Amino acid sequence: MENKCNCPEELVEGYARKLKVCGHPLRLKMLCLIERQDCCVSELWQCLDQPQPVISQHLAVLKDKGIVDSATEGNKRIYRIVDPFVQNIIAGFDGILPEKSSQ
Template sequence: MKVSTVEMDKAAAILKLLGDKTRLTMVKILDANDCCVCEFVEIFKMSQPAISQHLRKLKDAGVVREARRGQWIIYSLNKGSDYYPLVQNLLNHLPNQDFKLKELEEQGLRISCE
């Protein structure tokens, strides 16, 4: 299996993108769970436009992808991306964020998009 390497400028761009704590946390959450904008709005206590802007930047860079489920857009980590090995390596060093989704479940907000 050929391991792809990422060009230095592309790696720098991805690392800069993930240098934002909100985006980094989003990506860590998406490593184990698919989420919609409304869940991130609750987790981060930010406006829907602000969350959408973060997700757009991650999507434009190819780090995340979106899929439509009915009227909802669900975001997931783009494991097919050339950057995924770099992102995954970074995420392996970060603390698990699943507790944030557990808190949403306990508030009855985790399934708000089904």
């Protein structure tokens, strides 16, 4: 029987691991915020109403898995999504998430 699977096993396994990491509700919210605008830890914990150590822990997981990276700008560490697979998924939320309100 011919193998008609279009998705190589190693790709599927890698994507499944990334989806599992991103599937945590708080991490998903963080990724949505980071996608809209590169953020630092203080912006994330204020927006998400979570303690700074909680946000830092989740960012460490995302960074360890290669989903986000950070760069120092002044006295802030700014986070960006660097994984193209995750970036495409989060960017796809644009049509279903409410617009960011300007204050």
